[in-house]
Amino acid sequence: MDHQLLNECRWWETGVIYQIYPRSYQDTDADGIGDLAGIESRLDYLVRLGVDAIWLSPIYPSPMVDFGYDVSDYCGIDPIFGDLDAFDRLLTAVHTRGxxxxxxxxxxxxxxxxxxFVESRSSRESSKRDWYIWRxxxxxGGPPNNWISDxxxxxxQWDEATGQYYLHAFLKEQPDLNWRQPELRGAMMAVLQFWFDRGVDGFRIDVLWHVIKDAELRDNPVNPTWTPDRTERDRLWQVYSTDQPEAHEIAAEFRALADRYGDRVLIGEISLPDDRLARWFGTLDQPQIHLPVNFHLIENAWNAxxxxxxxxxxxxxxxxxxWPNWVIGSHDARRIAARLGEAQARVAAMLLLTLRGTPTLYQGDEIGIGEVTIPRDRVxxxxxxxxxxxxxxxDRSRTPMPWDTSEYAGFSTVDPWLPLNHDWQQRNVAAQDHDSGSLLSLYQSLLAVRRQYTALVIGSFAIVDSVGDVLAFERRHGDERLLIALNLGDQSQTLPIPKxxxxxxxxxxxxxxRTAIPRTAIPRTLEGKLAANEGLVLQLSEQP
Structure with a gap:
């Protein structure tokens, strides 16, 4: 491990991020909903796991119509999670653990x-009327254009009292802000400053590519390939309602503020094709987002x-x-094990943690929570x-974290806000922590290997030729040469070894x-075979 070189890198380049959905992590006040004190109580687990940073889904005051993504106060903590004192305690505890x-x-x-918005809605003459988008x-008669909510x-949404419509890209309870209004823009920058001053290490920025709209509010073009089995939103191409040029100016302003605070990170949720996604890095003269989120591992077909x-x-x-980044699970996406199955969920873990770039894990994926059926009366x-x-x-991706076999899986002492995974008595952290062959142990092992080999953190990346449904690549740094070979199928395959x-x-x-990293080669790997559904991390040396 090249410690000197790693110390010269930024922490978010070398680190592994772990996303926590606070409602579902750990309940300490017996209301069936997770809270900040619960997260604090589980920090030592995250240290043992081997991650470097935690990202919290929204914890601000909210009516919870969209579970925190409908914010009613950007500079507070919702009482179900705690208060600002609880947040400060959590932040101190996080930093104390490195x-x-x-x-x-x-x-x-x-x-x-x-x-x-209450003020904006009160009158057409309100001083905050243009903080939102009214038309x-x-x-x-009818709405100002053809845009469809996600x-x-x-x-x-029609407002009878003032005789105008307001825009909402999501629920009608989530009115869109008008980022063309200078005072609104200043108020939102002050929000970021409030939390930076408090000591947070960065932000994941929700739906950043939505943040500003076409000035003329032109109709979106019709998508001729739409079929009824897809969301209604997809009937249109979101040409004018998302990814507008002016949004990059806002991102650059976010970055300039973050850079004033030193080594902070901005992670932008941006669901776009590669060429348009890359623009959100900005330029050397005017940088924007450190990590525009790359969702390809969630969306891509699972074959080599x-x-x-x-x-x-x-x-x-x-x-x-x-700098690249990789995400394979989230609070919005179907669970990895549900998408790929148990065996390939293990291969996916190895891929995520060995690709070049910053990986983000989502809570519960490290123990392989799979498909969770939510009864209609509990949706x-x-x-x-x-x-x-x-x-x-x-909901199926937001179910409570199962910690052990005690009542309600150690998450709470009462019935949780969402059902637990059906197999929680077998699939929980305590059970897997004591099983050297568990998925949790595999994650721990992969994270330990990642910490030991600089090549896996900042090394070069090169695809290695392979046959069959095998994805192979090499990571190199200095004298370190590592081969990652992943069998994405259920038949054994030839192990590709670089010439x-x-x-x-x-x-x-x-x-x-999981075992300690071996001192010598494992004879089976010398047979030149990858077992079905197997992934390997191998150290290479020059042929004598």
Whole structure:
């Protein structure tokens, strides 16, 4: 491990981020909902796991119509999670353990109960009227344009009292802010400053590519490929309602503020193709987001050819100063084990933690929580409630963390706000922590190997030729040469070994129990085979 070189890197380049959904991590006040004290009580688990930073989904005061993404006060803590004192205690505890803390920032919209919107809605003459996007009906009546909410239905909500529509990209309870208004812009920058002053290490910025709209509010073009099995939003191409040029000016302003505080990070949620995603890095003269979020591992087909091409294309799209990042699970996406199955969830863990770039883990994926069926009478997700036939519900990824076999899985002493995974009595942290062959042990092993080898953190990356459904690549730094070989299928395959090299050590396998990193080669790897559903991390040396 090249410690001197790593010390010269920024922490978010070398670190691993762990996303926490606070409602579902640990309840300490017996209301069935997780809280900040609960997160603090589990920090030692995260240290043992081997991550470097935690990102919290929104914890601000909110009516919870969209579970915190409808903010009613950007500079407070919702009572269900605690208060500012509890936050300060958590932040101190995080830093004491050498970890970093990242907050979720929601700049596109507020709650309709935010004082800003209450004032804006009070009158057309309100001083905050133009802090939101209000428009008259069309001459013949009806909404100002054809935009569709991401949750279905028109993006425009009629306000009878003032005789105008207001814009909402998501729920009608989430009115969009007008980032063309200078005072609003200043107020939101003050929010970031408030939390930076408090000591947070960065922000994940929600739906950043939505943050500003076409000045003329032109109709979005119709998507001719749309079919009824897709969300209503997809009937249109979001040409004028997202990814506007002026949004990059806002991102640059965020970055300038963050840079004033030293080594802070901005992570932008931006769901766009590679060429447009890369623009959010900005330029050397005017940098924007440190890490525009790369969702390709969630969205891509799970086969070697497709993944190989995706990885290559993504790497080619990055500017010379851009640092890659990878996400394979989130509070919005279907669980990894549900998408890929148990065996390939292990391969996915190895891929995530060995690619070049900053990986983000999502709580519960490290123990392989799979498909969780939510009875219709317990569905809480407004997106699922509004479009129940599309199978897009997010509750199944937000179920409580199962810690042990005690009542309610050690998450709470009362019935949780969402059901636990059905197999929680077997699939929980305590059970896997004592099983050297568990998925949790594999994550711990992979994170330990990552800490030992500089090549896995900042080393170069090169695809290695392979046959069958095998994805292979090499990571190199100085004298370190590591081969990562991943069998994405259920048949054994030839192990690809770069010409002129031999295997010196097996560092990790997805199908063998965790052990200390071996001092010598494992004979099976010399047979030149990858077992079905196996991933290997191998140390290479020059052929004698």
């Amino acid at each position: 970890l970093k803390l990242i907050l979720d920032f929601v700049p596109n919209h507020t709650s309709d109960q935010h004082p800003w 008259d009906p069309l001459p013949g 949750f279905g239905g028109s993006s425009w 050819d497709s993944l190989r091409q995706m990885i290559t294309n993504y790497a080619a799209s990055l500017p010379a100063f851009g 809480r997700d407004p997106q699922d409630l509004r479009q129940p036939d599309l199978g897009i519900g997010r 002129g090299t031999v295997i010196a050590k097996q560092l990790c396998s997805t199908i063998t129990p």
